Amino acid sequence: xxxxxxxxxxxEAKFDINExxxxxxxxxxxxxxxxxxxxxxxxxxxxxxxxNFHNIIRHPDMPRIIFKTLWDYLKAEKPIVAYVKNKxxxxxxxxxxxxxxxxxxxxxxxxxxxxxxxxxAIKEVYATLLRxxxxxxxxxxxxxxxxxxKMHGYEDYDHFMNDALLQELKERQQxxxxxxxxxxxxxxxxxxxxxxxxxxxxxxxxNQYDEWFEKIDLFTQVxxxxxxxxxxxxxxxxxxxxxxxNASVSSYKVANGxxxxxxxxxDIRLNAKQNDTLIAEIDTVVQQLSLALNAIVFSxxxxxxQIEMVTYFIQEVSxxxxxxxxxxxxxxxxxxxxxxMEYSNKSNVLQRKLDQHIQEALKYxxxxxxxxxxxGYIQIYGIIEAAGSHDxxxxxxxxxxxxxxxxxxxxxxxxxxxxxGLNFSNENRHRIEKSKAIDTQLNHxxxxxxxxxxxxx
Numbered sequence: 001x002x003x004x005x006x007x008x009x010x011x012e013a014k015f016d017i018n019e020x021x022x023x024x025x026x027x028x029x030x031x032x033x034x035x036x037x038x039x040x041x042x043x044x045x046x047x048x049x050x051x052n053f054h055n056i057i058r059h060p061d062m063p064r065i066i067f068k069t070l071w072d073y074l075k076a077e078k079p080i081v082a083y084v085k086n087k088x089x090x091x092x093x094x095x096x097x098x099x100x101x102x103x104x105x106x107x108x109x110x111x112x113x114x115x116x117x118x119x120x121a122i123k124e125v126y127a128t129l130l131r132x133x134x135x136x137x138x139x140x141x142x143x144x145x146x147x148x149x150k151m152h153g154y155e156d157y158d159h160f161m162n163d164a165l166l167q168e169l170k171e172r173q174q175x176x177x178x179x180x181x182x183x184x185x186x187x188x189x190x191x192x193x194x195x196x197x198x199x200x201x202x203x204x205x206x207n208q209y210d211e212w213f214e215k216i217d218l219f220t221q222v223x224x225x226x227x228x229x230x231x232x233x234x235x236x237x238x239x240x241x242x243x244x245x246n247a248s249v250s251s252y253k254v255a256n257g258x259x260x261x262x263x264x265x266x267d268i269r270l271n272a273k274q275n276d277t278l279i280a281e282i283d284t285v286v287q288q289l290s291l292a293l294n295a296i297v298f299s300x301x302x303x304x305x306q307i308e309m310v311t312y313f314i315q316e317v318s319x320x321x322x323x324x325x326x327x328x329x330x331x332x333x334x335x336x337x338x339x340x341m342e343y344s345n346k347s348n349v350l351q352r353k354l355d356q357h358i359q360e361a362l363k364y365x366x367x368x369x370x371x372x373x374x375x376g377y378i379q380i381y382g383i384i385e386a387a388g389s390h391d392x393x394x395x396x397x398x399x400x401x402x403x404x405x406x407x408x409x410x411x412x413x414x415x416x417x418x419x420x421g422l423n424f425s426n427e428n429r430h431r432i433e434k435s436k437a438i439d440t441q442l443n444h445x446x447x448x449x450x451x452x453x454x455x456x457x
Contacts, residue, residue: 043089063129
């Protein structure tokens with residue numbers, strides 16, 4: 001590489017944080033379309049991009065395992081988010097956070113400029129993966145990737161990409177000027193004048209999704225809380241089981257009245273067994289709840305990005321003085337919009353599932369609360385019996401005092417889960433009602449696009 005090539009390789013293509021761009025490909029990765037920002041940043045002309053494979057902008061600094069992961073997700077018809085370093089035509093580079101969504105026979109990739117601490121950390125991860133591939137090939141980097149993600153606190157790639165999208169969108173909201181999305185709509189042609197109504201709907205929808213996106217922290221907090229409290233309940237249940245075993249052993253050591261303590265120990269064991277069954281049910285529901293919460297967090301973040309892309313694109317073309325192919329413009333907007341509709345429907349299904357999981361968890365928590373009340377009665381009776389016992393060697397008073405502490409602590413954990421569950425259930429049902437209004441707006445927008453499409457045919 002000569003000095004000129006080296007200088008170009010170090011040159012970052014201009015990509016403002018306010019900008020958004022997308023490209024649409026077929027399943028073979030052939031570029032079908034893209035917006036002006038994509039064309040400009042790539043350095044290629046639109047004619048050079050359309051019909052070419054997407055790897056025309058692939059940068060050699062990208063680990064191959066990341067692209068393998070991307071294609072594994074897409075072939076499974078799953079969306080994926082990844083940090084990607086691309087190469088411009090002049091040999092420069094630009095980084096993006098790419099969110100790629102399957103849509104029928106096409107893939108829609110929406111990209112934003114990454115700007116978080118996580119992005120800085122991932123660049124180091126990529127450098128490590130690249131070195132590993134150079135020495136041991138992609139198989140070794142494939143084994144290393146999950147380990148590196150775990151070092152950064154991520155259970156798997158799903159959890160990583162969900163958090164990456166969430167962090168980058170939050171950072172984007174803090175830095176992007178709201179003035180960029182406004183009512184300043186320029187219509188240089190009759191078709192674009194017709195699109196003004198669509199633009200107004202899309203800006204209104206973006207405000208609705210902004211409101212929903214602001215609630216996303218509650219979803220992640222509920223997920224963490226239920227996982228944390230579920231683990232705590234399992235630990236406390238285990239302690240009750242051990243205590244019941246101690247009580248059983250101690251009852252055999254009592255010379256007089258051991259039968260009574262034996263009955264109490266048996267009751268504790270039976271209660272502990274029933275608690276184990278209930279906590280196992282709660283654990284299963286918590287896992288289902290956690291998966292649903294992960295999915296809805298991604299879905300809401302995805303929709304927020306998708307509707308902003310629609311709004312940005314319509315505004316972009318309204319200010320474009322170049323001659324536009326109206327059919328291509330309408331088709332692009334329809335594709336982007338179909339993506340929003342698809343994820344809106346997915347979110348509605350997920351919200352209803354969430355409600356079912358929460359109600360189920362609350363039902364089991366109520367049953368566990370009743371069990372702990374009964375265990376509390378056993379503990380009180382045990383304290384009374386221990387006070388009347390003259391055989392202090394077995395220390396039944398200590399055993400039942402420990403049981404009292406366990407009952408109290410478990411009850412507190414249950415109450416915290418119930419309170420959070422009820423609050424979240426109310427918020428989720430409120431969001432379900434709000435979603436109905438969003439669906440109405442989406443249907444209006446769909447009808448507007450259908451009318452415009454018919455007028456152009």
